[in-house]
Amino acid sequence: MHYAISEIPVIKRFLKSRWLQWGITVVTLAVFLVVILTGLFGTPAGNHNFGIVYVWLVWWALLKLIFVPFLGRFWCSVCPIPAPGDWLQRRAMITPRRGGKLYTLATKLFRKPGSFGARPWPKFLRNIWAQNLGFLAVALFSALILTSPLVTALTLLVFILVSLLVSLFYERRAFCRYLCPIGGFVGVYSQIAPVAVRVKDPAVCESHTEKTCYTGSDAGYGCPYFNLPQRLQANTLCSMCGECLRTCPKDNVAFYVRVPGADLLNTRGRRMDEAFNGLMMLGAAFIYSVVLIGPDGGLKATARAVGTPGWFVYVAALLSFSLLVVPGLFWLCVRLSQVLAGRPRPDMVDIAAAVRKRDSLFAGYATVLVPLGLAIWVAFTLSFTMTNLSYAWPALSDPFGWGWNLFGTAGMAWTPYLSGVIPYLQVPVLLVGLIVAVALAMRTAHQHQQPSRAALPVSAFCALAVVGLLTLYMA
Amino acid sequence: MIGTQFARRKTQWLFAGVTMALVALALLAPLPVTGAAPQERHITISAHTFAFEPGTVRVNRGDTVVINLESADVMHGLYLDGYEISTRAEPGQPGELRFVADRDGAFHFRCAVPCGNLHPFMIGKLIVEPNLPWLRAVAATLIAAVGAGAVFWK
Ligand code: SF4
Numbered sequence: 001m002h003y004a005i006s007e008i009p010v011i012k013r014f015l016k017s018r019w020l021q022w023g024i025t026v027v028t029l030a031v032f033l034v035v036i037l038t039g040l041f042g043t044p045a046g047n048h049n050f051g052i053v054y055v056w057l058v059w060w061a062l063l064k065l066i067f068v069p070f071l072g073r074f075w076c077s078v079c080p081i082p083a084p085g086d087w088l089q090r091r092a093m094i095t096p097r098r099g100g101k102l103y104t105l106a107t108k109l110f111r112k113p114g115s116f117g118a119r120p121w122p123k124f125l126r127n128i129w130a131q132n133l134g135f136l137a138v139a140l141f142s143a144l145i146l147t148s149p150l151v152t153a154l155t156l157l158v159f160i161l162v163s164l165l166v167s168l169f170y171e172r173r174a175f176c177r178y179l180c181p182i183g184g185f186v187g188v189y190s191q192i193a194p195v196a197v198r199v200k201d202p203a204v205c206e207s208h209t210e211k212t213c214y215t216g217s218d219a220g221y222g223c224p225y226f227n228l229p230q231r232l233q234a235n236t237l238c239s240m241c242g243e244c245l246r247t248c249p250k251d252n253v254a255f256y257v258r259v260p261g262a263d264l265l266n267t268r269g270r271r272m273d274e275a276f277n278g279l280m281m282l283g284a285a286f287i288y289s290v291v292l293i294g295p296d297g298g299l300k301a302t303a304r305a306v307g308t309p310g311w312f313v314y315v316a317a318l319l320s321f322s323l324l325v326v327p328g329l330f331w332l333c334v335r336l337s338q339v340l341a342g343r344p345r346p347d348m349v350d351i352a353a354a355v356r357k358r359d360s361l362f363a364g365y366a367t368v369l370v371p372l373g374l375a376i377w378v379a380f381t382l383s384f385t386m387t388n389l390s391y392a393w394p395a396l397s398d399p400f401g402w403g404w405n406l407f408g409t410a411g412m413a414w415t416p417y418l419s420g421v422i423p424y425l426q427v428p429v430l431l432v433g434l435i436v437a438v439a440l441a442m443r444t445a446h447q448h449q450q451p452s453r454a455a456l457p458v459s460a461f462c463a464l465a466v467v468g469l470l471t472l473y474m475a
Numbered sequence: 476m477i478g479t480q481f482a483r484r485k486t487q488w489l490f491a492g493v494t495m496a497l498v499a500l501a502l503l504a505p506l507p508v509t510g511a512a513p514q515e516r517h518i519t520i521s522a523h524t525f526a527f528e529p530g531t532v533r534v535n536r537g538d539t540v541v542i543n544l545e546s547a548d549v550m551h552g553l554y555l556d557g558y559e560i561s562t563r564a565e566p567g568q569p570g571e572l573r574f575v576a577d578r579d580g581a582f583h584f585r586c587a588v589p590c591g592n593l594h595p596f597m598i599g600k601l602i603v604e605p606n607l608p609w610l611r612a613v614a615a616t617l618i619a620a621v622g623a624g625a626v627f628w629k
C-alpha cells in the first residue's frame with residue numbers, strides 16, 4: 001500500500017527543485033553558525049544560551065518527535081554539517097557542474113596515472129559500526145555536552161571539520177553514510193517513516209545501463225549516499241534528497257507515502273551493524289532515563305564530571321550496559337527462541353559465526369528494536385524537551401545571554417508545556433511501539449521457519465523494556 | 476484454503492478488538508480504590524545544586540501537602556508537574572507550597588530557577604498513592620503484548 005505523491009505535478013516540481021533544499025540548508029547552516037558563536041562566546045549558563053536551547057531542546061525535539069518518525073532521514077538532506085563539504089566538492093552552490101561532476105583532492109593527489117575517480121571508501125568501514133561507536137563515544141560525554149554551550153560548540157565543530165576533511169578526500173557524503181553518529185540511529189529508525197523514495201518499475205532500471213542516478217548527470221548528482229535506487233529496500237541509507245528524482249532520465253523514481261514501518265516487514269538478510277545500533281540505543285535510553293531524569297543528583301554530577309574516577313565508573317556502566325548487558329539479554333532471548341523452536345541452529349551459538357552469517361536470526365529479531373527503541377526515545381524526549389522548550393523564546397532574543405532583546409521575547413518566563421499531559425502521551429506511544437515490536441517478533445519467527453512460540457522470549461524482552469521504562473517514569 | 480484464511484483474518488480482528496478494549500479498560504476503567512484516610516503532611520525538601528533531598532516524596536491521595544522548600548546554596552525553585560504550581564527558596568528564606576494531592580500518580584518536580592549547568596535535570600518525584608496510573612500502564616502493557624502475540628499467532 002503506497003502512493004506516489006511525486007506524481008502530482010506541483011509536488012514533483014517542488015521535490016525536483018534544488019532551491020527548496022538549498023534554502024532550508026542555508027537556514028540550518030545559519031542557525032548552526034549562531035550555535036557555534038554563542039557556544040564559544042556566549043554565557044556558559046545553558047538555559048540562557050542559544051546553542052544549548054536550539055540544539056538540545058528545539059532541534060532534538062524536532063528530530064525525535066517529528067522528522068524521524070514522520071519524515072525518515074529528511075533531516076540529513078538539510079543538515080548543515082555536510083553542506084560546506086558538499087559545496088566545496090561540487091564546486092557549486094546550487095546548479096551542478098556538467099555531469100554532476102565532483103572534485104576531491106584525492107582525484108588530483110592520489111590518482112594513479114590512467115585511473116580516474118576519487119579514492120574508494122575503505123572496505124572495512126562500509127557499514128555503520130563506526131557510527132555506532134561514535135554515538136557511544138558522544139554518549140559518554142553527553143551530560144557535559146548537553147549542559148555546556150562551549151562543549152556543544154566544540155563537538156559540533158569537530159563534526160563539521162571531520163565532515164569537511166572527509167569530503168576533501170572521498171566523494172559524496174561518506175561522512176554522513178559511514179561516520180556521523182547521528183546518521184546511524186536516524187537511519188535505522190527512519191524505517192518507521194510513512195514516506196520513502198523508491199524506483200517505480202525495476203524492469204525499467206534493468207534496461208537502463210547508464211545508471212545516471214548513481215553516476216550523476218547534468219540534472220543532478222549521483223546519489224550522495226552511494227545508493228543505487230533500484231536496490232533500495234529500506235530508508236536506512238536514503239536521505240530523501242531527491243537527486244535520483246532529478247537524474248533519472250526515465251522518470252522512474254518516485255516519492256511515496258506508504259504504510260509506516262513497511263521497511264521492517266522483511267526480517268531476512270538483516271544486518272548486524274544495524275541490529276547493534278538498535279540494542280545500543282535502547283541501552284543508552286535507559287541509562288539517560290535513570291541518570292538525567294531520575295532523582296539522584298549525585299549521579300548527574302558524576303556523569304558530568306568528565307575525567308574523575310566517578311565518571312570512569314559511569315563510563316564503564318554505560319558501556320557495559322549498552323554493549324554487553326542489553327545485547328547479551330537479547331541474545332539469550334534469541335537463543336531461547338531456538339530452544340523453543342525445537343531445532344537450535346548450532347551456528348547461532350557462536351557469536352562470531354552469527355556476525356558472519358548473512359541471514360542471522362539475531363539480526364532478524366533485532367528489527368523489533370526499531371519500533372520499540374523509537375517509542376522509548378520519543379518517551380524520553382517528551383520528558384525533558386516539552387518542559388524546557390519555553391527557553392527558546394528568551395534565547396531567540398538574547399542568544400548570547402548578554403542582555404539583548406532582539407525580538408522583544410527576552411523577558412518571557414519559563415513555562416513548562418504540557419507538564420500534566422506528558423505521561424498520557426508517553427503511555428500510548430510506548431504501547432504502540434510495543435505492539436508493533438511484538439508483531440514483528442512473530443513475523444521474524446515465521447519468516448525464519450520458526451513456530452509462533454519461538455517469538456515469545458523476544459516479545460517478553462520488549463514488554464519488560466516497556467514496563468521498566470514506565471516504572472522509571474511513573475513509579 | 477481461502478476459507479481458512481478468511482476465518483483466520485476474522486479471529487485476528489476479533490483478538491485485536493478484544494485487546495484494544497481490554498487496554499482501554501485497564502487504562503480508563505474507574506476503580507473504587509480508597510487509600511488511607513487523608514491527613515495533613517508537612518514535608519521539608521532541601522534543594523542544592525543539582526538535586527532535591529529527598530528526591531522522592533510519597534503521599535496519599537486526598538492528603539493536604541505542605542512542602543517547605545529550603546535551599547542549601549543558591550536560589551532554587553520547585554515546580555510540580557501536573558499540579559502546575561511552584562515556589563522558590565533562597566538560603567535562609569524557605570518557600571512554601573500547600574495543596575491537596577487530589578490527582579494520583581507520579582509527578583516530577585523540577586527546579587524552576589536556573590541555578591547552574593545541570594539545572595534542567597534537577598528533578599525529583601512526588602508519588603501520590605495509590606499509584607493507579609502506573610499500575611494501569613503496566614497492566615495495559617502486558618495486555619497489549621499478550622494481545623499482539625495472540626493476533627499474530629499462527
Ligand atoms: S537512472 Fe532511473 S532508470 Fe536508470 S537505473 Fe537509475 S532509477 Fe533506474
Ligand SMILES: [Cu+2]
Pocket residue numbers: 524550551552586587588589590591594597
Ligand atoms: Cu536549581
